[in-house]
Amino acid sequence: MSEHHLILGGGGFIGKHVALLLAQAGHQVTLAGRRPLVHAMPAALADRVTFRRLELGSADWDALVAKADVVHHYAWGSLPASANANPGGDLRTNVGLTIDMLDALHRRGAGRVVFSSSGGTVYGKLHAVPVSEDHPMAPITAYGAGKATAEVYLGLYRAMHGLDCRIARIANPYGAGQDLSRGLGAVTTFLHHALNGLPITIWGTGDVVRDYIHIADAAQALVALAAAPRHETFIFNVGSGVGISLNEIVAELETRLGRTLDVTRTATRAFDVPISLLSVARAKSVLGWAPALSFTDGMARTLDDLRRNLPFSTLN
Template structure:
C-alpha cells in the first residue's frame, strides 16, 4: 500500500500511538507532519515536519493543517479512570478542541480525518462479546463519552460539510513507546515490574478480560484508513482474541524468565469485566487484519523497555 502524495498531520505524534503511527505512515510513503508535544525518546522515528503546540491552540492548528490531505487525531485524554472524578474536564480538554479541529479541517480543505476512538470504553458493560460496531454505546467513563461525542461530531461534519472520516475503535494497544503508571498501559507496566522483580498491581482478581493488540497492527489500521476507498467509516480494531490479566501476566513471566509477583487491589468502577471486539468489519471492508504474533509482540515490548531505561522511571 502506498500513501505517496498524501500529507498526513498526526495530532499527538509524540505519544505512544503517535510515534508508531508516524513510522508506519512514513514507511507507507506519506509525507508526515507531527503536531503536539515532542516524543520523549531521542530514538523515536523522525517525521518530515513538526509543530510543537498544545491541543486547543487553534492558530497553531491552522498552520499545521495547511496543505494537509489527512489528519490523524490521536489526542484527547489518556485515562478512563481519572476523568470520572471531574467529568467536565473531558468536555473542555477533549470535546471542545476536537470540534475546533473539525472546523479547522473544514477551513483548510482537509479531505479526511482518521480518529482513534476507544473500543474498550465506548460500548459499556452490557455489550455482547465479542462486541460489534452495531452494539449500543453506554460508556461508564467520561473518557468513553468524550470519544463517543467526537465520533458523533465527525458524523455531523461529514453530513453537513462532506468532511470525510474514519473512526477506529481500538482495543487495548501495547508495544514500544508505551509508558504508563496511571492505570493504563497494563502490559507496559506489568512487563516493567516483572523485569524489575517488583509486584504487578492489578485491580480485581485478574479475571478481567481485555483485547490486547500490538501497536504495529494499530498503526497498520491507520495506514489502511488513510488509503481506504470503501464506504464504511466506523471500524473496531482489536486482536480478535480476549485474554485475562492473569493469562497476560503468565505470558509476561515466560518472556521475562521469572514468575511475576502480583498484588491484587479492589476492582475499579470504570472497569468492564470483559471487553473483546468483533473485528469482522475491518477484515472485510478495510482490508486490514491483525498480523502480529502474541509472544513475539511481548518480546519486542520487553526488548524496547530494556533498551529504554528512561521509561522505567515513569512506572
C-alpha cells in the same frame, strides 16, 4: 502517491509509530504536540518528518490543517481517571477542540480525518462478545463518554458537511515506547515491573478480560484506514479479536521469565467491565487489514524490545 499527514498527538505512543510507518512509505509527516519526540526518527527518514509545537487550547487550526491531506487526531488530554474526576473539563477540552479542528477542515473544504476512539470504553457493558461496530455506544466512564461524543460530532460533520471522517475504535495497544508514567497499558506495565523486580498490581480477581493489540498491528490498521478509498462505512474496530485476562498476562510472563512474579491484588474497580473483546471482521472485509501478531508473539517481541531499550517497537 506521497501525501502530507498531520498527526495531532504525534509524540504519543500511537502517533509516533504511525508516523514511522508513513515516513517509511514515502509520505511527508508533521508531528504536532506539546513535546517533541524523546527519541528521534531514524536518520534516513529525517527529511520526511518534522515537529511542530502545539498547545491545543491556543491552536491556529486553519493554519495547522492548511496543507494536510490527512489529519490524524490522536491527541486526547485526559486519562480514564482524570476524566472521571472532571467530566465537564474533559468534555470542554477534548470534544471542544475536536470541533474546532473539524470547523477548520470544513472552512478549508477538504481533507481526511482519522480519529482514535476507544474500543475498550465506548461500548460499556457488552450485549454480545466479540462486539461489532453496530453495538450501541453506552460508556460507563467519563473518558468513554468523551470519546463517544467526539465520534458523534465526526459523524455529524461527515453527514452535514461531507467531511471524510474515519474512526478507529482501538482496543488496548501495547509495546515498546509506551509512556509508563501515564499508567496505561497493563501488558507493557506488567512487563516493565517484572523486568525491574517491582510488584505487579491487579485489581480484583484478575479474571477481567481485555483485547490487547500490539502497537505494530494497531499502527498498520491506522495507516490502512487513512489510505483506503472513501467508503460508506467509516467506523472500525481495531483489536486482536482475542480476549486475554490479567491472570493470563502474568502466567505468560512467568513462563517467559522462568520465575514467579510478585503480584499484589487490590479491590475491584467499579468501572471495570468483566469483558471487552472486539470483532475485527469489518476491518478485514473493508480495509483488508488483520492483526498479524498473536498475543504470545506480541509479548515476545515487546519483551525483546524492552530488554534492548528500543524507543520504537519493532515493526517488521
